[in-house]
Amino acid sequence: xxxxxxxxxxxxxxxxxxxxxxxxxxxxxxxxxxxxxxxxxxxxxxxxxxxxxxxxxxxxxxxxxxxxxxxxxxxxxxxxxxxxxxxxxxxxxxxxxxxxxxxxxxxxxxxxxxxxxxxxxxxxxxxxxxxxxxxxxxxxxxxxxxxxxxxxxxxxxxxxxxxxxxxxxxxxxxxxxxxxxxxxxxxxxxxxxxxxxxxxxxxxxxxxxxxxxxxxxxxxxxxxxxxxxxxxxxxxxxxxxxxxxxxxxxxxxxxxxxxxxxxxxxxxxxxxxxxxxxxxxxxxxxxxxxxxxxxxxxxxxxxxxxxxxxxxxxxxxxxxxxxxxxxxxxxxxxxxxxxxxxxxxxxxxxxxxxxxxxxxxxxxxxxxxxxxxxxxxxxxxxxxxxxxxxxxxxxxxxxxxxxxxxxxxxxxxxxxxxxxxxxxxxxxx
Ligand code: UGA
Numbered sequence: 001x002x003x004x005x006x007x008x009x010x011x012x013x014x015x016x017x018x019x020x021x022x023x024x025x026x027x028x029x030x031x032x033x034x035x036x037x038x039x040x041x042x043x044x045x046x047x048x049x050x051x052x053x054x055x056x057x058x059x060x061x062x063x064x065x066x067x068x069x070x071x072x073x074x075x076x077x078x079x080x081x082x083x084x085x086x087x088x089x090x091x092x093x094x095x096x097x098x099x100x101x102x103x104x105x106x107x108x109x110x111x112x113x114x115x116x117x118x119x120x121x122x123x124x125x126x127x128x129x130x131x132x133x134x135x136x137x138x139x140x141x142x143x144x145x146x147x148x149x150x151x152x153x154x155x156x157x158x159x160x161x162x163x164x165x166x167x168x169x170x171x172x173x174x175x176x177x178x179x180x181x182x183x184x185x186x187x188x189x190x191x192x193x194x195x196x197x198x199x200x201x202x203x204x205x206x207x208x209x210x211x212x213x214x215x216x217x218x219x220x221x222x223x224x225x226x227x228x229x230x231x232x233x234x235x236x237x238x239x240x241x242x243x244x245x246x247x248x249x250x251x252x253x254x255x256x257x258x259x260x261x262x263x264x265x266x267x268x269x270x271x272x273x274x275x276x277x278x279x280x281x282x283x284x285x286x287x288x289x290x291x292x293x294x295x296x297x298x299x300x301x302x303x304x305x306x307x308x309x310x311x312x313x314x315x316x317x318x319x320x321x322x323x324x325x326x327x328x329x330x331x332x333x334x335x336x337x338x339x340x341x342x343x344x345x346x347x348x349x350x351x352x353x354x355x356x357x358x359x360x361x362x363x364x365x366x367x368x369x370x371x372x373x374x375x376x377x378x379x380x381x382x383x384x385x386x387x388x389x390x391x392x393x394x395x396x397x398x399x400x401x402x403x404x405x406x407x408x409x410x411x412x413x414x415x416x417x418x419x420x421x422x423x424x425x426x427x428x429x
Contacts, residue, residue, distance in 0.1 A: 001183055004029060004073035004080045006102050008039060008066065010046060010158070010259075010325075011120060011151050012083030017051060018162040020058035022187035027073040028066050039066040047324040047351045050159040070102070074109040079184060081149070082106075082131070083120040092266035094124055103131045107138035116177050118147045122204055122264060124271035128171065128197040145177040148197050150204035155258065156322030165190040171200020205268040209282055212261045214249040216288035222252035222428025223295065232428030233410065252428045254382065254408035255292035257330040258319040262289075292427075293330055296408050297337055299425055303404055304377055308342030311401065313372030314363070316383025316409070318352035326356045331382035334408070335360050346372045350387055370396055378404035381411050388412075394420050 001024050005016040008030035016028040030036050044052045058064035084098040119128055132146040148171035153161040168185045222232040232252045240247025265282055272279040304310050319329035326332055338345055345363040353365045373379055373396040397403050407426040417424040
């Protein structure tokens with residue numbers, strides 16, 4: 001099929017590339033000329049395992065192309081996906097101006113032929129209805145259907161998630177859109193769920209909020225483990241063995257971050273309020289997530305007493321492992337708090353340093369993991385990079401002034417670290 005994706009950011013680029021990989025002809029649109037040129041030259045602006053190879057392969061095969069022209073994309077494509085940012089606003093609601101702007105631009109370029117406009121950006125319930133109204137306002141005789149098709153990919157495993165999805169959700173307001181949408185997704189071999197427009201939009205917000213709830217729940221239980229001497233990993237394993245609960249997203253740590261969960265939770269709370277429901281449960285999820293960072297910082301203060309002029313080595317700046325994304329990263333928040341208290345921070349991340357530098361200019365970013373330990377009063381693990389597990393931890397300890405190790409992601413083995421001579425502290429263990 002001929003498909004267009006408007007917005008070549010994280011979601012748009014990965015989705016467009018995977019659509020091309022299964023045989024569709026895809027035009028990716030972005031209004032950033034520099035980005036389009038660099039994509040045309042094969043340069044990928046984000047680190048995502050497997051993406052660069054797939055982009056190059058599909059560009060070479062003539063199935064994937066990049067342009068700044070929405071007009072060309074609308075003319076060539078039956079199905080047009082909107083995958084533009086929906087950034088948070090100070091009051092927690094979502095800024096939908098990019099979605100609205102693209103809807104207007106699509107309207108201008110419609111010529112009378114049937115088109116399906118699909119919202120892939122994460123949006124509050126009832127946005128699809130607004131998109132349809134907007135297109136009709138600017139092109140009253142437009143022959144279109146608006147569809148909601150939320151994405152469930154995780155950064156760091158986005159290509160794998162997209163190529164092997166658990167389910168495809170397609171929210172429609174008319175039956176006419178169902179067959180072409182099924183044709184888009186048939187090659188992915190996953191269950192396709194057809195819903196109404198509003199339910200599809202809610203599935204996305206409700207799913208992300210539920211996953212964040214699982215994380216806050218296990219973090220709250222971790223606090224009880226610390227107070228009672230129980231071990232959160234054994235508790236999570238025991239809970240997770242129940243199929244109704246599942247082990248995934250029960251890893252305790254310093255809390256969730258990233259460009260999705262914090263924003264989507266606030267947006268869901270806000271839209272619920274607008275619809276007349278006070279979503280107190282999710283407000284508590286946010287509070288627990290905030291507490292988690294504070295509790296971690298408290299442990300560091302309890303050991304080091306005064307942070308001013310203390311040398312602290314930080315491993316991990318990205319919001320999770322396998323990504324260079326540092327947006328709303330808890331690691332960055334923790335580093336900022338340490339700097340604000342006068343600590344001297346040396347930090348390392350396998351992929352996220354370039355993007356982190358501007359956010360924490362006072363921190364010294366070093367080229368290897370080992371260097372953060374030089375003369376350090378304490379070392380902190382703030383991102384769950386598996387690479388950190390296989391570091392030469394004895395060598396790291398020898399470089400430190402005092403062997404205090406704070407593992408905010410429960411990445412390392414407590415017995416092993418203690419046997420190496422570290423005073424090792426993690427979360428709920
Ligand atoms: C999340 C969802 O998992 C995706 O399904 C969704 O498509 C995506 O948001 C989105 O809305 O675009 P993502 O933000 O990429 O994906 O990353 P996650 O793997 O969900 O991790 C989010 C945060 O939770 C990270 O900071 C991670 O460290 C933390 N986390 C995750 C935990 O603290 N414990 C866990 O057990 C799992």
